[in-house]
Amino acid sequence: MSYHVNEKGYYGEFGGAYIPEMLYPNVEELRQNYLEITSEASFKEEFSSLLKDYVGRPTPLYFAERLSEKYNTKIYLKREDLCHTGAHKVNNTIGQILLAKKLGKNRIIAETGAGQHGVATATVCALMGIECIVYMGEIDIERQAPNVARMKMLGATVIPALSGSRTLKDATNEAIRDWINNPTNTHYIIGSVVGPHPYPDMVARFQSVISEEIKEQLHEKEGREEPDYVVACVGGGSNAAGAYYHFLDNEEVGIIAVEAAGKGIHTGESAATSVLGKAGIIHGSKTLLMQTGDGQITEPYSISAGLDYPGVGPMHAHLYTSGRGEFISITDEDAMLAGLELSKLEGIIPAIETSHAFAIFKDRPFKNEDVVVVNLSGRGDKDLGTYIDYFNL
Amino acid sequence: MNRITKKLSEDKKLLSIYFTAGYPQLEDTVEILESLEENGVDMVEIGLPFSDPLADGPTIQESSTAALKNGMNTDLLFEQLTNIRERVSIPLIIMGYFNPVLQYGVEAFCAKCEEIGIDGLILPDLPLAEYQEHYASIFKRYNLINVFLITPQTSDERIMEIDENSEGFIYMVSSASTTGKTSGFGQEQKDYFARIANMNLSNPQIVGFGINNVETFKSATEFASGAIIGSAFIKMLTSEGIQGIQTFIKSILK
Ligand SMILES: Cc1ncc(COP(=O)(O)O)c(C=O)c1O
Numbered sequence: 001m002s003y004h005v006n007e008k009g010y011y012g013e014f015g016g017a018y019i020p021e022m023l024y025p026n027v028e029e030l031r032q033n034y035l036e037i038t039s040e041a042s043f044k045e046e047f048s049s050l051l052k053d054y055v056g057r058p059t060p061l062y063f064a065e066r067l068s069e070k071y072n073t074k075i076y077l078k079r080e081d082l083c084h085t086g087a088h089k090v091n092n093t094i095g096q097i098l099l100a101k102k103l104g105k106n107r108i109i110a111e112t113g114a115g116q117h118g119v120a121t122a123t124v125c126a127l128m129g130i131e132c133i134v135y136m137g138e139i140d141i142e143r144q145a146p147n148v149a150r151m152k153m154l155g156a157t158v159i160p161a162l163s164g165s166r167t168l169k170d171a172t173n174e175a176i177r178d179w180i181n182n183p184t185n186t187h188y189i190i191g192s193v194v195g196p197h198p199y200p201d202m203v204a205r206f207q208s209v210i211s212e213e214i215k216e217q218l219h220e221k222e223g224r225e226e227p228d229y230v231v232a233c234v235g236g237g238s239n240a241a242g243a244y245y246h247f248l249d250n251e252e253v254g255i256i257a258v259e260a261a262g263k264g265i266h267t268g269e270s271a272a273t274s275v276l277g278k279a280g281i282i283h284g285s286k287t288l289l290m291q292t293g294d295g296q297i298t299e300p301y302s303i304s305a306g307l308d309y310p311g312v313g314p315m316h317a318h319l320y321t322s323g324r325g326e327f328i329s330i331t332d333e334d335a336m337l338a339g340l341e342l343s344k345l346e347g348i349i350p351a352i353e354t355s356h357a358f359a360i361f362k363d364r365p366f367k368n369e370d371v372v373v374v375n376l377s378g379r380g381d382k383d384l385g386t387y388i389d390y391f392n393l
Numbered sequence: 394m395n396r397i398t399k400k401l402s403e404d405k406k407l408l409s410i411y412f413t414a415g416y417p418q419l420e421d422t423v424e425i426l427e428s429l430e431e432n433g434v435d436m437v438e439i440g441l442p443f444s445d446p447l448a449d450g451p452t453i454q455e456s457s458t459a460a461l462k463n464g465m466n467t468d469l470l471f472e473q474l475t476n477i478r479e480r481v482s483i484p485l486i487i488m489g490y491f492n493p494v495l496q497y498g499v500e501a502f503c504a505k506c507e508e509i510g511i512d513g514l515i516l517p518d519l520p521l522a523e524y525q526e527h528y529a530s531i532f533k534r535y536n537l538i539n540v541f542l543i544t545p546q547t548s549d550e551r552i553m554e555i556d557e558n559s560e561g562f563i564y565m566v567s568s569a570s571t572t573g574k575t576s577g578f579g580q581e582q583k584d585y586f587a588r589i590a591n592m593n594l595s596n597p598q599i600v601g602f603g604i605n606n607v608e609t610f611k612s613a614t615e616f617a618s619g620a621i622i623g624s625a626f627i628k629m630l631t632s633e634g635i636q637g638i639q640t641f642i643k644s645i646l647k
Contacts (some may be wrong), residue, residue, distance in 0.1 A: 020517035020541040295496030
């Protein structure tokens, strides 16, 4: 079985491009061009030189000695938190801004939850001198204030999404509506492996640099390219897709996806899509989706803005239903405690999204000799306010 | 013959109205339909509300949210429409997003539509390719017309493809926008209307999006066979309620 996209834009039964005709020309333009443009030598060169000199890649693969000791296994951290702007999101925005330029677009829109993708988009727009508009749910504007300020400093316009749960899903709706209203000059930089084909595949390819580096670095440190497990948190699933990418077809490598259980999977305040979702259509993609019996999309909840999304990318829906991926849901509380633990044990304060990935060790045993790579998707600066309130710091 | 096709063979410019089922009040559906027919409307799009209507502007978004809050859902809409053909004879189309239809079961949904006397569906986020591959045969089995959209950005090549695969009519979106933008039609739209008219498509076209009064209705139907009013009708319902329908329709058909 393949875990990569097929020529029709599907991962198993998931994916496709369920978009209104208004978006067809834009999405079709991308679909017809993304593979060709991104495989041109000049594109690759510019992409990797920006990743190196601007983003600071390769990011280290760090052996977390004290954490490993505590959980009796070998834990490596892939330090995406050390990327410029503080998370993996910038790998994708660098790729997409170069693509947008090749397509002759002069206006960029984006959605953001935690603000990391918004900041990463505002950053590359500043770098290229291109107009940038970021849609962000009103709730997220409150809980991720530092990132809102950063986007403004970078010259972006932040527009609050006021509909629905006023979080990531609604910001995405607004960005799509903007694209419908500005079809010719605008490129929509989606921030995760979601949306209509070719977005999930395109974003996964840009993020795949993560697992490409893991292979090389692990070879150096362990004498083998394949870990026993790769662990990543999943909101839409872009950091996870990047961390899994080069291991997808090697079933020896265990894939662990960590979702947000919010206040508990069955409390009605959760974002654990694999457990609570059913196949449906969201943002142009057929995927697992939290919804009512008659197909209305449900409002999700997580303490972490970046995981507060009622769907997952179609690649992850396929990893789940095919059994290729192991899915674990983590509550707000366990995530917050794991974030504090990583800070104390390793001197690294993670983003709350990322904290979810670290919370699995408490209840998911690994063998002594297992090599477990955790994708440390982002740093916690943006979340200090939430950590302060939560722990009364 | 399907009621839509029959209606389109009449020698007149058709006025079609979109409204969101369950709005303003949950039980208004049948009364609105009766009133529309009584006042001379030729065809109706009954909106099945969706939580995340991507192609819609604020007016239809808000009416959808309100309708869902009022308790509207797929089963209830079908229940309200059970005996509709005893009361209303103009063509009826259900317009909505694909996910609620998918969850109901596409075949079950289509079967129910035929049973009630629904003539067609408009599902903006069910693209042509998916429809052809998976659903066209089901729609045909239940005598439902699936209406496709074109926009000013749609290439001639794709318009021909859509024309070949269409029945009834083509829904011509007036401008690059979500629903409810009402700045009138400029030269760009007029050129687009003329360009499409000159393509001599085999299906008639009905224009939608941005039609809010008699001027825009006239302008949209200069070449096309009819026009659809949505957001402007819903705004009227919000301020005047069902009693406002007669005056509103008269103002368009005067
Ligand atoms: C640090 C970090 N990790 C993870 C995520 C979740 O996104 P994804 O699942 O696409 O990696 C976000 C999203 O904002 C983030 O900021």
